Amino acid sequence: xxxxxxxxxAYLLGSISFAVLMSKAFGLADPRTYGSGNPGATNVLRSGKxxxxxxxxxxxxxxxxxxxxxxxKFAPHNGDGxxxxxxxxxxxxxxxxxxxxxxxxxxxxVATALxxxxxxxxxxxxxxxxxxxxxxxxxxYSSLSALVAAIAAPVYAMLVHLRxxxxxxxxxxxxxxxxxxxxxxxxxxxxxxxxxxxKKKEVQSA
Numbered sequence: 001x002x003x004x005x006x007x008x009x010a011y012l013l014g015s016i017s018f019a020v021l022m023s024k025a026f027g028l029a030d031p032r033t034y035g036s037g038n039p040g041a042t043n044v045l046r047s048g049k050x051x052x053x054x055x056x057x058x059x060x061x062x063x064x065x066x067x068x069x070x071x072x073k074f075a076p077h078n079g080d081g082x083x084x085x086x087x088x089x090x091x092x093x094x095x096x097x098x099x100x101x102x103x104x105x106x107x108x109x110v111a112t113a114l115x116x117x118x119x120x121x122x123x124x125x126x127x128x129x130x131x132x133x134x135x136x137x138x139x140x141y142s143s144l145s146a147l148v149a150a151i152a153a154p155v156y157a158m159l160v161h162l163r164x165x166x167x168x169x170x171x172x173x174x175x176x177x178x179x180x181x182x183x184x185x186x187x188x189x190x191x192x193x194x195x196x197x198x199k200k201k202e203v204q205s206a
Contacts, residue, residue: 003084006074010067010088014095014112017102018059019044026052032105035194040107042142042196057111060096064115067092072119079165086169089116093173097180108180110146113173117153120166124156140195143184150174 019031019039028047031039035046041060045053071088075081096112098104114132118125128149135145154171162170178185187193 003080003087006071006084007087007091010071010091011095012100013063013067014092014097015099015101015106016059016063017096017099017106018056018063019107020102022052022056022059023047028052032102038107039102039105041111045196060107060111061115061118064092064096064112065119066115068116068119082163082165085120086165089120089166089169090172092116093176097176108146109173109177110142110149113150113153113177116173117157117170120170121157121160121162124153124160124162124170127156127159128153136196141188141193142196143181143193144188147178147181147185150177 017039019041023029023031023044026049028044028049031037031043031047035043037043041053041057044056047053068085068089071085075084093109093112093116095106096109097106099106110132114125114129117128131152132145132149135148136142139145151174153174154167157167157170184193
C-alpha cells in the first residue's frame with residue numbers, strides 16, 4: 001500500500017462522525033443542532049444520553065488509535081516510516097476536524113487526538129488523559145481540560161523521547177486543537193462557558 005493511499009484512508013476514517021452515528025442509533029437530535037453545535041462526545045452528553053456520549057467518545061478515540069496503530073505496524077522501519085506515521089496521525093485528526101462526509105464541518109478533535117497519542121505512546125496518551133481528568137475534576141470545564149492537555153501533549157512527547165517527526169505531529173495537532181477551541185477560550189474569559197454536566201438551560205444560554 002502506497003503512503004498516499006494510507007494517508008487518504010486515515011483521513012476517511014477520521015471523517016466518520018460517531019457523534020452523528022450514535023445520535024441516530026439512540027434516536028437523538030443531530031448534535032449539530034443544539035448546544036455548542038459540535039459533533040463530539042461533550043455535546044452529545046448534553047442530550048442527557050450518557051451511553052451515546054460514551055460510545056461517541058470511544059468511537060472517536062478508537063479511529064485515531066486504529067489509524068496510527070496500522071501505520072506503525074505496516075510502515076517501513078526507517079525514517080520514511082516515521083514520516084508516514086506522522087502524516088497518518090495528522091490525516092486521521094484532520095478527518096475528524098474537517099470530515100468530507102459532513103461538508104467539512106467536524107468536531108474539535110479531543111477524543112481522536114487522544115487515540116492518536118495512545119497509539120504513538122501509551123505513556124504519553126495516559127499522561128494526557130490524566131491531565132484532562134484532573135483539570136475536569138477540579139474546574140468542570142471540558143474545554144479548559146482539552147486546552148491544558150493540548151499544551152501539555154508536546155511536552156509529554158519529548159519526555160517519553162518520541163522521534164522528532166512524531167513530536168512535530170503532536171505539536172501540530174495541539175495547535176489545531178487550541179485553534180478549534182477559540183470560541184471556548186472567549187467564553188472562558190467572559191464567564192459564559194458551560195460546565196460539564198450543565199443543565200440544558202445553561203447550555204442554551206451559552
